[in-house]
Amino acid sequence: MSIDTEKTYEIQSVLEIKSSTFFVPVLVLYTNDLVVIEQRLLQKISQAPDFFRNSPIVFDLHELNHNNDEIDVVKLVELIRKMGLFPIGIRGGNEFQNEQANSIFIPIDNTQSIAAEIPKTSVSTSQTIVKEVVVNNAATLITQPVRSGQRIYVSGDLIILAQVSAGAEIMAEGNIHVYNTLRGRALAGVQGNTNARIFCFDLQAELISIAGDYKTSEDLKETVEKKPVQIYLQNHALIIKELV
Amino acid sequence: MARIIVVTSGKGGVGKTTTSAAIAMGLAKRGHKTVVIDFDVGLRNLDLIMGCERRVVYDFINVINGEANLNQALIRDKHCNSLFILPASQTRDKDALTLEGVEKVLEELSKDFKYIVCDSPAGIEKGAHLAMYFADDAFVVTNPEVSSVRDSDRMLGIMASKSRRAELGMEPIKEYLLLTRYDPDRVEAGEMLSLEDVQEILSLHLLGIIPESKAVLNASNSGTPVILDEKSDAGQAYADVVARYLGEKRPHRFIDSKKGFLRKLFGGK
Ligand SMILES: Nc1ncnc2c1ncn2[C@@H]1O[C@H](COP(=O)(O)OP(=O)(O)O)[C@@H](O)[C@H]1O
Ligand SMILES: [Mg+2]
Numbered sequence: 001m002s003i004d005t006e007k008t009y010e011i012q013s014v015l016e017i018k019s020s021t022f023f024v025p026v027l028v029l030y031t032n033d034l035v036v037i038e039q040r041l042l043q044k045i046s047q048a049p050d051f052f053r054n055s056p057i058v059f060d061l062h063e064l065n066h067n068n069d070e071i072d073v074v075k076l077v078e079l080i081r082k083m084g085l086f087p088i089g090i091r092g093g094n095e096f097q098n099e100q101a102n103s104i105f106i107p108i109d110n111t112q113s114i115a116a117e118i119p120k121t122s123v124s125t126s127q128t129i130v131k132e133v134v135v136n137n138a139a140t141l142i143t144q145p146v147r148s149g150q151r152i153y154v155s156g157d158l159i160i161l162a163q164v165s166a167g168a169e170i171m172a173e174g175n176i177h178v179y180n181t182l183r184g185r186a187l188a189g190v191q192g193n194t195n196a197r198i199f200c201f202d203l204q205a206e207l208i209s210i211a212g213d214y215k216t217s218e219d220l221k222e223t224v225e226k227k228p229v230q231i232y233l234q235n236h237a238l239i240i241k242e243l244v
Numbered sequence: 245m246a247r248i249i250v251v252t253s254g255k256g257g258v259g260k261t262t263t264s265a266a267i268a269m270g271l272a273k274r275g276h277k278t279v280v281i282d283f284d285v286g287l288r289n290l291d292l293i294m295g296c297e298r299r300v301v302y303d304f305i306n307v308i309n310g311e312a313n314l315n316q317a318l319i320r321d322k323h324c325n326s327l328f329i330l331p332a333s334q335t336r337d338k339d340a341l342t343l344e345g346v347e348k349v350l351e352e353l354s355k356d357f358k359y360i361v362c363d364s365p366a367g368i369e370k371g372a373h374l375a376m377y378f379a380d381d382a383f384v385v386t387n388p389e390v391s392s393v394r395d396s397d398r399m400l401g402i403m404a405s406k407s408r409r410a411e412l413g414m415e416p417i418k419e420y421l422l423l424t425r426y427d428p429d430r431v432e433a434g435e436m437l438s439l440e441d442v443q444e445i446l447s448l449h450l451l452g453i454i455p456e457s458k459a460v461l462n463a464s465n466s467g468t469p470v471i472l473d474e475k476s477d478a479g480q481a482y483a484d485v486v487a488r489y490l491g492e493k494r495p496h497r498f499i500d501s502k503k504g505f506l507r508k509l510f511g512g513k
């Protein structure tokens with residue numbers, strides 16, 4: 001009898017299924033030309049190889065199907081894998097494309113296409129979660145340093161009073177304010193808000209991005225460190241301006 | 245209730261075990277009943293540094309597995325009555341360390357000891373995680389070089405989100421910086437990061453700078469924590485660290501190059 005109870009105990013501690021939210025970049029396609037897709041993808045990746053290396057990715061075919069542009073999902077998945085990315089979902093596919101995806105074990109993501117997506121409630125993701133205080137519905141305040149390996153994702157604005165280390169990643173669907181040194185990656189407007197801005201006291205970032213357009217530390221070399229700046233988007237170009 | 249101190253770094257070979265031995269001895273010499281635990285299962289060397297390797301009978305894992313009780317496994321230090329060592333196992337597999345097991349042992353030790361010093365293994369995997377999980381204070385041991393600083397930063401991030409204090413929403417672990425193997429001459433020559441460089445990246449409360457010192461090797465060869473070598477620079481630096489940790493104010497030393505000092509003194513270039 002005692003053996004029986006021991007067994008039950010063991011079974012209980014074998015596994016657990018928990019629900020969790022995480023952040024994955026979405027590849028939105030506007031052309032079905034695989035050659036052009038490969039070229040552009042290579043270009044994007046070469047600008048931020050660390051950011052994309054082994055990154056999971058969901059591809060979104062909503063625009064293509066909207067325009068009746070056909071694409072072979074099996075070939076597309078092969079191409080994405082060749083780029084060193086891990087396709088983990090299809091979004092906006094038609095019946096045939098979804099079937100194709102199923103046959104090669106790519107899950108179907110039924111959330112709406114990115115353009116139509118409704119902002120989610122504040123979530124912070126990844127293996128290390130940073131303690132956060134929700135100021136109101138729209139902003140999240142972080143007072144502790146964001147260290148290397150930590151990631152933050154919020155649906156509204158993100159306000160950080162401490163430093164953001166190299167190797168840390170902060171993401172907001174809205175604006176990002178860092179009242180300290182920004183050394184990690186900062187991505188504002190991650191759901192496509194091109195009006196989002198990044199503000200920081202000392203820009204030494206590895207990568208900054210607004211609504212998917214980004215610059216890496218390579219491109220930032222000539223900008224002045226140790227001066228408060230704002231970063232915004234103008235005609236798909238990131239503008240970095242000193243705050244006076 | 246005991247105060248649990250983790251000596252951690254992320255990177256290996258930076259001076260965690262040297263530091264654990266020194267501060268445990270320093271605290272005990274001041275009359276605080278202290279135990280130092282080796283979390284480095286499979287690579288144990290705290291017992292060597294403490295000079296008690298020949299007296300190891302049972303270890304941390306034996307206690308966790310219920311094969312020995314704490315009193316059987318704890319080794320009393322030969323120099324100091326208030327200091328005990330809980331050695332790691334040399335042979336067992338790392339998976340023998342479990343969260344529940346560690347918690348049980350720490351709880352039992354807490355009843356009896358004032359300070360529990362946890363000597364963390366390198367890396368950010370299970371052993372390092374378990375060593376810091378229950379900590380109240382963290383001594384982050386960092387060498388003045390980029391990779392060590394980066395690893396320390398990573399470890400700090402993990403402590404801020406994956407420790408017991410973080411998970412229960414309690415006051416966070418108190419973090420202190422210990423800059424070790426600091427060589428002012430090499431800093432001046434630009435071969436190592438300076439204290440300012442390190443602090444710009446980590447911005448932590450500085451508990452002390454431990455100079456690169458021959459005394460450390462001598463101490464480990466003779467199996468006596470370097471803090472007992474009271475004439476040595478490293479020994480004094482560790483004594484300062486313990487004093488500062490206990491609330492005394494002591495100016496930082498061993499920052500400036502001796503050559504630089506002499507140069508200044510004689511007005512040379
Ligand atoms: N301040 C110091 N000066 C000179 N050598 C040191 C110093 N601190 C540590 N060492 C040496 O560095 C090596 C690694 O130290 P150890 O304390 O075992 O590091 P860890 O526990 O972080 O792996 C040892 O050989 C030790 O003697
Ligand atoms: Mg060690």
